[in-house]
Amino acid sequence: MLTLILFNLTNGIILGLFYVLMALGVSLILNLSNVINFAHGNFLALGGYFAFSLAPYLGYWGAFIVAPILIGVLGLIVEQTMIKRVYARPHVYSLLLTFGLSFIIQDMCRTIWGVNGLPLSIPNALNSPLSNQFFFLTGYRIFLVAVVIVAVAALFAFLGFTRVGTRIRAGTFDLDTVSALGINIGLLRALNFALGIGLAGLAGVLAGGQIGLNPNMGDNLVLPSFIAIIVGGIGSLTGTLVGGLVIGVASALTSVWWSAGSNVVMYILMVVILVARPRGIMGEEGMMT
Amino acid sequence: MTIALEAEGLNTFYGKSHILYDVGLKVKEGAITTLLGRNGAGKTTTLRSLVGLTPPRSGKITIFGKDTTHTPTYRITQNGVGYVPEGRKIFAHLTVEDNLRVPQERPGPWTIERVYQTFPRLAERKMNKGRQLSGGEQEMLSIARALLLNPQLLILDEPSQGLAPLIVKEVFRIVQQTKADGMSVLLVEQNVRASLEIADYAYVLDHGVMGWSGTAADLVKDEERIQALAGASAEEWSFDDTLSAAETEALAHQPHAVA
Numbered sequence: 018m019l020t021l022i023l024f025n026l027t028n029g030i031i032l033g034l035f036y037v038l039m040a041l042g043v044s045l046i047l048n049l050s051n052v053i054n055f056a057h058g059n060f061l062a063l064g065g066y067f068a069f070s071l072a073p074y075l076g077y078w079g080a081f082i083v084a085p086i087l088i089g090v091l092g093l094i095v096e097q098t099m100i101k102r103v104y105a106r107p108h109v110y111s112l113l114l115t116f117g118l119s120f121i122i123q124d125m126c127r128t129i130w131g132v133n134g135l136p137l138s139i140p141n142a143l144n145s146p147l148s149n150q151f152f153f154l155t156g157y158r159i160f161l162v163a164v165v166i167v168a169v170a171a172l173f174a175f176l177g178f179t180r181v182g183t184r185i186r187a188g189t190f191d192l193d194t195v196s197a198l199g200i201n202i203g204l205l206r207a208l209n210f211a212l213g214i215g216l217a218g219l220a221g222v223l224a225g226g227q228i229g230l231n232p233n234m235g236d237n238l239v240l241p242s243f244i245a246i247i248v249g250g251i252g253s254l255t256g257t258l259v260g261g262l263v264i265g266v267a268s269a270l271t272s273v274w275w276s277a278g279s280n281v282v283m284y285i286l287m288v289v290i291l292v293a294r295p296r297g298i299m300g301e302e303g304m305m306t
Numbered sequence: 307m308t309i310a311l312e313a314e315g316l317n318t319f320y321g322k323s324h325i326l327y328d329v330g331l332k333v334k335e336g337a338i339t340t341l342l343g344r345n346g347a348g349k350t351t352t353l354r355s356l357v358g359l360t361p362p363r364s365g366k367i368t369i370f371g372k373d374t375t376h377t378p379t380y381r382i383t384q385n386g387v388g389y390v391p392e393g394r395k396i397f398a399h400l401t402v403e404d405n406l407r408v409p410q411e412r413p414g415p416w417t418i419e420r421v422y423q424t425f426p427r428l429a430e431r432k433m434n435k436g437r438q439l440s441g442g443e444q445e446m447l448s449i450a451r452a453l454l455l456n457p458q459l460l461i462l463d464e465p466s467q468g469l470a471p472l473i474v475k476e477v478f479r480i481v482q483q484t485k486a487d488g489m490s491v492l493l494v495e496q497n498v499r500a501s502l503e504i505a506d507y508a509y510v511l512d513h514g515v516m517g518w519s520g521t522a523a524d525l526v527k528d529e530e531r532i533q534a535l536a537g538a539s540a541e542e543w544s545f546d547d548t549l550s551a552a553e554t555e556a557l558a559h560q561p562h563a564v565a
């Protein structure tokens with residue numbers, strides 16, 4: 018029983034970390050540009066596929082580094098050619114745009130890489146379980162946790178300590194004033210968008226090694242990452258981090274006793290937290306790290 | 307005298323509502339020009355038009371000899387225009403230090419270190435959040451933030467709004483100092499008399515139309531116009547030149563409503 022709980026707890030943390038990576042990216046874009054990116058899960062899938070196609074040339078490690086960066090650059094291009102055109106328009110435009118984009122990317126993946134699942138092979142060194150009793154603690158999972166910790170720490174340090182990061186935080190509160198202080202907010206938004214999309218790309222590379230690749234692989238993560246943002250409190254990235262982990266662990270632990278409940282529990286959690294704290298666990302005006 | 311900023315025939319709208327009608331004004335280099343007018347006259351809209359935040363639908367704006375009518379805000383401010391917005395617009399969730407790290411600094415005498423030397427109160431509150439500051443401290447921070455761009459033209463929108471009289475004195479003293487440092491100033495104020503005391507030129511905006519322009523000295527003599535402009539708030543008060551150090555110190559510690 019203890020092993021079963023530990024097994025599910027580990028699964029929950031891993032799942033929660035994917036929610037966190039997704040939700041942080043969605044949150045960055047939502048907070049600075051007021052765009053809810055429905056295509057975020059598709060950029061995740063693209064990240065996995067890019068790594069798959071690059072690995073024969075660059076090896077796993079090369080693909081691991083380059084794929085998320087390319088996805089970030091793709092995000093930059095998408096922002097500059099499409100997303101930025103709807104910033105000044107009512108919300109429904111950006112909703113429809115990213116919704117449409119999500120179908121386009123999904124079909125692109127189907128066309129290029131096929132409808133069937135593909136494996137993203139990982140180095141053998143990462144593959145083996147650390148012990149027989151804790152068969153679920155593979156090297157890869159520990160690697161995955163470490164990568165997410167490093168990525169999240171780097172993101173928080175960037176936002177907290179660099180001038181560009183400070184301007185992004187300021188912009189989530191008042192973009193007009195940021196531009197009146199000499200900052201090119203168009204560029205700031207583009208960089209921020211690229212950063213958020215790059216995180217989805219990284220999540221895709223990591224997910225590919227865990228569950229393999231398919232054109233819909235990001236879809237199941239989109240809604241939970243929205244929930245993570247709401248539970249954590251819109252505007253607070255620390256809240257998003259906590260929210261992602263909480264719902265990941267809660268749904269995995271629920272499945273120990275009630276396997277059908279693993280999804281329902283997220284919504285129940287969301288309702289309970291919103292009733293108790295309408296702004297979420299850590300929400301306040303203006304984005305905080 | 308050369309012209310730092312010139313606007314001609316500005317027509318500005320918010321959506322369908324026409325706010326400014328053929329507004330024109332000039333800001334002379336090295337002088338303080340004040341733009342007066344009753345609440346809702348369109349002063350803030352004029353300033354927002356000048357810095358590109360609410361671009362005019364027609365008209366022409368020239369700043370330091372360049373046509374900036376269609377220039378994005380960040381380029382206008384990067385070109386040497388400091389803008390201190392109405393209501394100070396401090397980033398309430400950021401620390402004082404982070405607020406000062408937002409502007410794109412341009413080379414010049416103003417650096418973050420100099421800000422801390424000039425406004426010791428901000429140095430003391432470096433790690434406090436913007437929302438924890440008093441109104442006076444927020445105003446200092448907002449001005450300091452704009453000064454970090456090392457502007458040649460400083461535009462201020464009602465810097466004295468909601469501040470206690472002693473702090474207003476301090477703010478006006480700072481504005482006078484920026485002129486002494488060689489900056490051109492465009493000052494929007496409700497505080498008509500105090501503003502005219504430090505200004506060289508004045509404009510009066512009325513329902514989106516520029517109704518009067520001339521020297522501040524001429525406007526001061528026009529008691530009737532001043533009464534009309536400021537109504538009941540145009541009471542007697544004015545101020546003597548500077549604050550004593552003790553006064554400044556007392557002020558700095560006086561808590562004040564946050565805007």
Ligand SMILES: Nc1ncnc2c1ncn2[C@@H]1O[C@H](COP(=O)(O)OP(=O)(O)O)[C@@H](O)[C@H]1O
Pocket residue numbers: 320323325343344345346347348349350351352
């Ligand atoms: N964002 C806005 N949308 C619509 N109307 C506005 C907006 N801001 C100001 N106004 C209107 O424009 C007019 C001028 O406002 P403003 O420029 O703020 O005047 P002032 O600064 O002189 O008090 C007022 O009638 C005000 O109601």
Ligand SMILES: [Mg+2]
Pocket residue numbers: 349350351392464
């Ligand atoms: Mg105003």
